[in-house]
Amino acid sequence: MTAAIQVNAVEKSFGNVQIIRDLNLSVAKGERHAIIGPNGAGKSTTFNLISGHIKPTSGEIRLNGEVTSGLRPFEINRRGLSRSFQVTNVFARMTVWENVRCAVLWATGHRYAFWKNVDTLPEVKQRTAQILDEIHLSHRRDVPAGLLTYAEQRELEIGITIAGGASVIMLDEPTAGMSHAETERAVALIRRLTEGRTLVIVEHDMSVVFGLADRISVLVYGHIIASGTPEEIRGNPKVKEAYLGEEVD
Amino acid sequence: MSNAAIPTSAAAKEESASALSFYGIWLIAAAALVVLPLIFSSGGSLTSFSLIGIAIIFALSYNILLGQTGLLSFGHAVQYGLGGFLAVHAMNAVASHNWPIPLPVIPLVGGIGGMAFALLVGWVMTKRAGTVFAMISLGIGELVASSSLILRSVFGGESGITTDRTSLMPLFGWTFGPQIQVYYLIAFWVMISAIAMYALTRTPLGRICNAVRDNPERVEFIGYDPHVVRYLAYMFAGFFAGIAGGLTAINFEIANSAYLGATQSGLVLFSAFIGGTAYFFGPILGAILVTYLQLGLTNVTSVWQLYFGIIFIAIVMFAPGGIAGILMKHRPLIRAGTLRFVIPSYLVAAIPTLALALGIILTIETVARFSGGDAINLFGIPFAATAPTTWVTAAVLLVGGFLVARITWRRIAEAWDRAATVARDRGYLA
Ligand SMILES: Nc1ncnc2c1ncn2[C@@H]1O[C@H](COP(=O)(O)OP(=O)(O)OP(=O)(O)O)[C@@H](O)[C@H]1O
Ligand SMILES: [Mg+2]
Numbered sequence: 001m002t003a004a005i006q007v008n009a010v011e012k013s014f015g016n017v018q019i020i021r022d023l024n025l026s027v028a029k030g031e032r033h034a035i036i037g038p039n040g041a042g043k044s045t046t047f048n049l050i051s052g053h054i055k056p057t058s059g060e061i062r063l064n065g066e067v068t069s070g071l072r073p074f075e076i077n078r079r080g081l082s083r084s085f086q087v088t089n090v091f092a093r094m095t096v097w098e099n100v101r102c103a104v105l106w107a108t109g110h111r112y113a114f115w116k117n118v119d120t121l122p123e124v125k126q127r128t129a130q131i132l133d134e135i136h137l138s139h140r141r142d143v144p145a146g147l148l149t150y151a152e153q154r155e156l157e158i159g160i161t162i163a164g165g166a167s168v169i170m171l172d173e174p175t176a177g178m179s180h181a182e183t184e185r186a187v188a189l190i191r192r193l194t195e196g197r198t199l200v201i202v203e204h205d206m207s208v209v210f211g212l213a214d215r216i217s218v219l220v221y222g223h224i225i226a227s228g229t230p231e232e233i234r235g236n237p238k239v240k241e242a243y244l245g246e247e248v249d
Numbered sequence: 250m251s252n253a254a255i256p257t258s259a260a261a262k263e264e265s266a267s268a269l270s271f272y273g274i275w276l277i278a279a280a281a282l283v284v285l286p287l288i289f290s291s292g293g294s295l296t297s298f299s300l301i302g303i304a305i306i307f308a309l310s311y312n313i314l315l316g317q318t319g320l321l322s323f324g325h326a327v328q329y330g331l332g333g334f335l336a337v338h339a340m341n342a343v344a345s346h347n348w349p350i351p352l353p354v355i356p357l358v359g360g361i362g363g364m365a366f367a368l369l370v371g372w373v374m375t376k377r378a379g380t381v382f383a384m385i386s387l388g389i390g391e392l393v394a395s396s397s398l399i400l401r402s403v404f405g406g407e408s409g410i411t412t413d414r415t416s417l418m419p420l421f422g423w424t425f426g427p428q429i430q431v432y433y434l435i436a437f438w439v440m441i442s443a444i445a446m447y448a449l450t451r452t453p454l455g456r457i458c459n460a461v462r463d464n465p466e467r468v469e470f471i472g473y474d475p476h477v478v479r480y481l482a483y484m485f486a487g488f489f490a491g492i493a494g495g496l497t498a499i500n501f502e503i504a505n506s507a508y509l510g511a512t513q514s515g516l517v518l519f520s521a522f523i524g525g526t527a528y529f530f531g532p533i534l535g536a537i538l539v540t541y542l543q544l545g546l547t548n549v550t551s552v553w554q555l556y557f558g559i560i561f562i563a564i565v566m567f568a569p570g571g572i573a574g575i576l577m578k579h580r581p582l583i584r585a586g587t588l589r590f591v592i593p594s595y596l597v598a599a600i601p602t603l604a605l606a607l608g609i610i611l612t613i614e615t616v617a618r619f620s621g622g623d624a625i626n627l628f629g630i631p632f633a634a635t636a637p638t639t640w641v642t643a644a645v646l647l648v649g650g651f652l653v654a655r656i657t658w659r660r661i662a663e664a665w666d667r668a669a670t671v672a673r674d675r676g677y678l679a
Contacts, residue, residue: 051470073469083470091463102460106472110453112481118453164471 010059037219082166092146103163308532310489316526319462324390328363330509332491335362359495367487375479409505525571585672598657608646
């Protein structure tokens with residue numbers, strides 16, 4: 001079976017600083033894959049490379065077998081990959097409802113239509129309402145996204161990411177800055193929403209990572225030093241030395 | 250659909266009520282356009298209404314760019330002017346060939362002209378938003394305006410190209426010679442264009458335009474190419490600007506290079522901004538006010554542009570949301586029933602603020618007319634620019650007005666706080 005995401009020998013330099021070195025990663029379809037690593041290891045950069053936000057200096061990235069390195073983000077998105085951002089990245093002046101609805105429009109085939117009334121498209125309305133319901137923001141639907149609380153904005157960030165129905169979902173630290181209770185709620189949400197899809201998640205909270213992931217990759221200085229099941233990662237001496245230290249015992 | 254007619258729940262009732270008020274507004278607007286010239290029937294007011302109508306279409310078309318898509322254009326008059334020229338050429342061609350095309354169709358030709366130009370240059374222009382787009386629009390504006398003086402065969406040089414709107418076939422006995430008939434033709438296009446541009450904001454494209462305005466980066470991750478979105482918005486803006494230009498050509502029976510120039514581009518930016526770009530109706534208010542002021546002020550003062558500048562700066566500094574922004578700020582207060590907290594403070598502030606405004610006007614006019622010119626006539630009271638009494642009056646109004654006004658403005662702020670707090674408590678304000 002072809003992998004959902006296949007990264008082959010990707011390198012990325014900013015100027016003459018090499019941030020990603022010989023990156024190899026394979027995420028199987030339907031798998032929940034966590035990427036962990038210390039601050040500045042290049043996790044977000046990896047997300048940016050896979051989602052087309054930046055282009056690799058060399059190497060190749062495939063989505064469901066098709067080469068996507070070199071494509072623009074919207075082209076990759078249309079091929080079924082959707083990502084969230086570590087720093088909340090929503091449409092601040094638009095309402096919660098509008099935010100999610102915009103993310104639904106391409107996937108429901110309405111594209112650049114200027115001859116349809118957006119308020120009367122039944123499948124758009126239904127899907128938007130359903131997603132708002134799932135991210136627990138129905139009661140806030142008419143509030144401009146910029147006025148939401150931090151935790152609400154993080155939930156909206158997830159909602160926008162999953163709204164298009166992409167088969168591969170990438171979440172960059174979705175629970176960063178959340179309280180313990182909020183984190184638990186968000187994890188339950190992520191688990192439910194990504195049912196039957198492929199998930200790649202960057203996460204610092206180890207209990208979340210080990211509870212959620214089928215496989216884990218450890219990124220250190222732009223290179224994946226280990227990739228395996230949670231048990232394999234837990235027992236890997238290289239990982240212990242490089243990153244986990246006493247955290248997992 | 251049939252359920253909507255028989256509201257069963259509160260939500261359905263609310264929905265049909267808002268639909269009713271929605272269509273009500275458009276019907277009232279249409280009725281107002283029909284009745285207006287019957288109430289104010291002088292030639293002067295007909296001319297003013299015609300110009301205001303054109304300005305409304307033009308300002309709304311500008312807001313497709315600025316308010317809806319976040320594109321700041323300094324050259325929007327290019328599409329307007331080209332639409333005007335194409336309309337004039339079309340009218341002359343129709344007349345000389347005796348084609349059976351009536352005058353009311355001509356603005357559409359203008360629209361197609363504006364859109365065609367946008368189609369041609371838009372792809373390169375809209376590659377980037379922000380400063381890059383603003384600078385290119387300025388450059389294109391200058392380029393087209395200056396080449397219009399060189400390409401005489403197309404643009405008629407300094408004098409422009411004239412036409413005769415009555416030379417086309419009459420429609421239902423209307424020759425469009427009398428201004429009243431031209432007014433109704435313009436009013437018809439104002440309604441059509443305003444409805445079309447409003448409808449555009451309610452389409453998938455219109456919504457994505459807003460998303461591109463707010464966050465073009467994120468738009469790329471929900472499947473859209475912001476470049477295509479900007480390009481489409483630019484074409485629609487060009488289309489409606491071209492309609493406005495076509496109407497101007499019909500109204501004046503001429504098109505000249507001034508239509509394309511920076512002054513015209515500045516005026517439309519100004520109208521949209523003063524009216525408020527965040528709401529659909531904002532540019533309509535701006536177009537009415539600016540056209541009205543322009544027509545009125547040019548007769549009474551030679552430095553009318555200075556007043557425009559002052560108004561513009563005042564809006565940018567104190568009310569960046571424009572007139573529409575100020576009005577809409579009051580909506581939660583009206584709903585919460587706390588508007589009466591602030592009204593008295595407005596009335597109190599009105600007097601010293603008016604004194605301040607008069608002081609500013611008197612000062613400006615004194616300076617402008619010091620070395621010659623007519624005597625100043627301030628709402629019936631004559632002032633001589635060289636008389637020390639005038640200087641003293643100006644200074645007293647200016648300084649005294651400002652000092653007192655400042656206190657009353659603070660009162661407004663306090664009253665606002667109280668009204669907003671209550672409104673917030675009652676859940677009408679976030
Ligand atoms: N556009 C850029 N230009 C230059 N350097 C960059 C750029 N983007 C990222 N970097 C650098 O690349 C390194 C990796 O950054 P990245 O954001 O990918 O780390 P991360 O693993 O996501 O860290 P964190 O856990 O803090 O989010 C950092 O040193 C960062 O400064
Ligand atoms: Mg990161």
